[in-house]
Amino acid sequence: MTARCVMVLGTTSGAGKSWLATALCRHYARQGLKVAAFKAQNMSNNARVVAGGEIGSAQYFQALAARAEPDVRMNPLLLKPEADTRSQVVLLGQVSQGLSDMPWRGRSLHVWPAIAQALDELRAENDVVVIEGAGSPAEINLMDSDIVNLRVARHADARCLLVTDIDRGGAFAHLYGTWALMPEDDQARFDGFVLNRFRGDAALLAPGPEQLQQLTGVPTVAVLPMWWQHGLPEEDGVFDDRSRSSGEVRLTVAVLAYPRISNLDEFQPLRNLPGVRLVWARSPADCAGADWIILPGSKATASDLAWLRRQGLDRAVVAHADAGRPVLGICGGLQMLGEALIDTHGIDGNAPGLGLLPLVTTFEPDKTVRRTETTLGDCTGTHASPWSALGGVTVAGYEIHHGQTALHPAMQAAGQGATEVLPGLAWMHPQGHVLGLYLHGLFEDERVLQALFGGSAPGLDRVFDGLADFIETHFQPGVLDRLILPTGAP
Numbered sequence: 001m002t003a004r005c006v007m008v009l010g011t012t013s014g015a016g017k018s019w020l021a022t023a024l025c026r027h028y029a030r031q032g033l034k035v036a037a038f039k040a041q042n043m044s045n046n047a048r049v050v051a052g053g054e055i056g057s058a059q060y061f062q063a064l065a066a067r068a069e070p071d072v073r074m075n076p077l078l079l080k081p082e083a084d085t086r087s088q089v090v091l092l093g094q095v096s097q098g099l100s101d102m103p104w105r106g107r108s109l110h111v112w113p114a115i116a117q118a119l120d121e122l123r124a125e126n127d128v129v130v131i132e133g134a135g136s137p138a139e140i141n142l143m144d145s146d147i148v149n150l151r152v153a154r155h156a157d158a159r160c161l162l163v164t165d166i167d168r169g170g171a172f173a174h175l176y177g178t179w180a181l182m183p184e185d186d187q188a189r190f191d192g193f194v195l196n197r198f199r200g201d202a203a204l205l206a207p208g209p210e211q212l213q214q215l216t217g218v219p220t221v222a223v224l225p226m227w228w229q230h231g232l233p234e235e236d237g238v239f240d241d242r243s244r245s246s247g248e249v250r251l252t253v254a255v256l257a258y259p260r261i262s263n264l265d266e267f268q269p270l271r272n273l274p275g276v277r278l279v280w281a282r283s284p285a286d287c288a289g290a291d292w293i294i295l296p297g298s299k300a301t302a303s304d305l306a307w308l309r310r311q312g313l314d315r316a317v318v319a320h321a322d323a324g325r326p327v328l329g330i331c332g333g334l335q336m337l338g339e340a341l342i343d344t345h346g347i348d349g350n351a352p353g354l355g356l357l358p359l360v361t362t363f364e365p366d367k368t369v370r371r372t373e374t375t376l377g378d379c380t381g382t383h384a385s386p387w388s389a390l391g392g393v394t395v396a397g398y399e400i401h402h403g404q405t406a407l408h409p410a411m412q413a414a415g416q417g418a419t420e421v422l423p424g425l426a427w428m429h430p431q432g433h434v435l436g437l438y439l440h441g442l443f444e445d446e447r448v449l450q451a452l453f454g455g456s457a458p459g460l461d462r463v464f465d466g467l468a469d470f471i472e473t474h475f476q477p478g479v480l481d482r483l484i485l486p487t488g489a490p
Helices: 017-030 057-065 097-101 104-125 150-156 171-180 208-216 264-272 301-310 313-322 332-337 386-390 409-413 446-453 460-474
Strands: 004-010 035-038 041-043 047-050 053-056 077-083 086-091 128-132 159-165 190-198 220-225 251-256 276-281 292-295 327-330 340-342 359-375 394-407 419-422 426-428 434-437
Touching (some): 004 017, 004 150, 017 057, 017 159, 017 460, 035 104, 057 128, 057 460, 077 104, 097 104, 128 150, 171 190, 171 208, 208 220, 264 276, 292 313, 301 332, 301 340, 313 327, 327 332, 332 359, 332 394, 332 434, 386 446
Parallel strands (some): 035 128, 041 077, 159 190, 251 276, 251 292, 327 434, 340 359
Antiparallel strands (some): 047 053, 077 086, 419 426, 426 434
C-alpha cells in the first residue's frame, strides 16, 4: 500500500513547520505506524551526516522522532548558503557543483525527478509520510519553479495543515491571504489552519476562526500556546536570542553568531542544561562576563572571520584566551583559531587566523562528510581547564568540512606546537585553555555532558514525546486521525 501523506505548510518561514512536523512524526509513530519524514528542498546550514551523505538537521530530527533511520531521501535537495546570492547544492546527500553553478529557476527541471523518486520510494515503504513545506506556498513569484510546496502536495496527494505564527500579528490575514493565492484545486487540500505561539485566553480569538472558516471552508483545528522551552533545536538558522537558564546560573557560554554560522542546533543541549546560560554573541559586549567562548562551525570561514574582525570580536576572543579562560573552536571555529587559511581552489578564501593555535588550514575540493566515534586523548594542560575532563572520554559526532588542518611546520620546529588530542581532528594549546576540533555534536553526547557538567540534558526521546503530547492536547479531537484516512473516507 502507498503511505498516506500529511503535509505541514506555513504562511511564512519560522511559522513553526519544522517542530510541528516533528511532533506529527512522533504522534503517528506512537500509533504503531511506520513513519517517514520528508522535505523536498531545505535551505539551511544546519546539516547532519547520515548514510549516503548529509541532510538538513530538521529532517534528521524528524526521522528520529518517527523512530526511523535518517535517510538522504528524506531531504533529497539541501541548499547550504555561502553568500546572499550563492548556495552549495547537495543532491541526495552529495555536493553537486553543476547544480551549484546553475541559476535558481533552471535547477527545478533537473532535480524534480530525483525528488519525486525519493518521495515515491518512501511512500512505498511506509504507512505515513510527514512532509514539511518551505517558506510559504503563496510565493507566487516562485510557483512556476516550485519543487517543495504545492508540486509536492499534488504528487503525494497530501492532506495539508497551514500553520501561522500568531505572535507576529496579522495571523488571520496571513492564513486567508495564503489560501486565497492558491489555485482552487490546491485550496481543497487544506484540512485545517493552525495558530501557533498564542499567548493569553483563546476565547478572545472568537469570532475570528469562525469567520475565517466561512470565507475559506477551512476550520482552525488547533490553537497552540506559546512554548519557549520545548527542547527541539530551531531550524533554518533561526534561533531564540533570549538568554535564560533553569535555576541559578553557574556557567555563561557565549557562542559567536557570525552571519554564516552552521550547525548551531548542536548547542541545544546547553540551552536545556540547568544552570547554563547560553548567549549568542555578535559584539564584544555580548562576551563580557562569559565563562566560555565558543567559535562554532561556519559555511564561509574566511568571510565570517572578516566579520568577526569588523565587530571587534577577534580582540575579545584573544583577550579571553590571554586571560587563561576557556575557548572552544568547532570545525570552522577551529580553522579560525589557527595561523592561516589557505585556499588555492577558490572554495572559501584566504585569511590570517586568530593565532591562538599553531595550525594551518588548507581548503580542498573534496568534502569530508562522515560520522565519527573516537576516544579523546589527554586534555590536561599546564593550567586548570574544563577540557581536561574530556581526556579518555569516548565521543560520537560527525564531520562536514572542506578544510584540512595540520600543525604549522615552522612553529612546530620552533617548539611552538600544540597538543594533538585527536590525530588530524583536535588540537589543544599546551596551557589547556584553547581547544579546537572538527567533531560536531560534542554536546549531544551524554558522556561529554557528564564529564563537563556532571549531568545531562533531557534526551531526545523525551523531547519528541513532549511534542507529541502537546499537539495531542491542543488539536481538536479526531483531527490527527482523520488526516491519515484514505481519500474520500468520512
